[in-house]
Amino acid sequence: MKVRGVNYNVEIYNGNQGKERLILLHGFTGSTKSWMHVLDHFSQFELILIDLIGHGQTESPKDVLRYSMEEVVNDIKEMMDMLEISHTNMLGYSMGGRVALSFTVRFPQYINKLVLESSSPGLNNEEDRIQRIEADTKLAKDIMSSDDLSHFVRRWEDIPLFKSQKRLPDSVQSRIRYQRLRNSPRGLANSLMGMGTGVQPSLWHELKRVKTPVLLLSGELDRKFCEIAKQMMQQLENSSKKEIIDVGHAIHVEQPQIFGKIVNEFLLRN
Template identity: 45%
Template sequence: MSNEHFVQINDVTYHVVLEGAGEESVLLLHGFTGSANTWSGLIEAYKELYSFIAVDLLGHGQTDSPEQHERYRMETAADDLKALLDFLGKKSVHLLGYSMGGRLALGFAVRYPEYVESLILESSSPGLRTTSEQEVRKKHDAELADRICAIGLERFVDEWSRIPLFATQERLPQEAKDRVRAERTAQKTAGLAGSLKGMGTGSQPSLWGELANMQWPVLLLAGELDPKFVHIAEQMANSMKNHELIIIKDAGHAIHVENPAEFGRIVNEYLKRRKYNDN
């Protein structure tokens, strides 16, 4: 990917990819074990229509991996994104987030609503509803973080790739599976551990209570073969006023990997409608 930049934000160096010639700016936030490269296919297909900002989130890709896991908290990560947009001179953007990146996109939108044109959330959630659920998940995330450090990155990636959430990716061509694995094994052990402890689902604030107050348009995407996140998306839709919900057939959790052409088409059509409606 071209147009790569390293930007100092709040004492952390972020790796950012800027690509595209369109008037509409789209901030792209990847999932856990991902990077800006997650979006290379989408960017290549639509760079003539949009200006993409793809970020390696804290602890991922070529962005720094701070030692203190508190530095990875969602609120702090959202502050970093706001500072990055200020640095780039972007007053507002469309946010597209996948899984962990979708949780951060939602958290950013709640914290800095004036920066948001619209939200596209792929296989995402507003966190957990109750403190007891959060505590159980926080313990699980901490144990997983410790396991990454104990067994090393390569073995962790092998185990992570085999969890039920990604079972549908076994159907992918070998080339696609190799790309996913290469992105995961290019991570840093400390960064993934810090991300789990600081911005895991158990650690983030619950945003369920914020959904009814959201004013921006929201597109919710889930794969029909990912029943957990289909259910979450349906629950989110029930709480939102200005939303669209699309369930993509024959796709699991990572729609952009399993059906990239359909994913790109849906995103592009949604953004075009936003531009038409705004005008």
């Protein structure tokens, strides 16, 4: 799908007139393939899976500015207009959650319910923002300095955020690694530079304006994002929070059944 000059990969499942829709947005280094093992849990919804800019089969433009949060939100709005979607639920994981929240703040009238898995509204503290931008810039340079992504992916798998994934079966870890390796080095580097946590506009001050029902999910072992979810819930007027026992950052990967059950209960509740 050509969206504002960029070729996007958009996949639709369970297409059926009358079904509620659910848009799923993956995390950094992910793609539509990141959701394949949980799709069966959402059979009551028409599912729209998007490879975000620089990821999966979506194009990876040279211009870093094209990856800004504002641009990505505009892309999703344009996609929805092209697909004639006026209302939808939205689920975002990590980076995809930041995109989903940014979209909801900008276009609240389009979102029925919002699910944020291990996500944040960005950084409020200027010093933290500067440090994160510096770290992401270095990481982007490291990604671009190699001919392929294998060295970066090995390092990425070993960061503390994903420690609990080492307990997953080898077949699952191999599947995730294969998906990550299929990304474009330029796409990943530009994503960090364009819509990384440091560079994106902080949304903390916008949370009180969000009236959309929001479910905040975090893994018990991911203490940083459990605390962020707790702080977000204090600001979000219409929100609930679930902390899933004995999992880390990627709940949908580590406990897909529990993840599917909790998300379904929230989305199907009147």
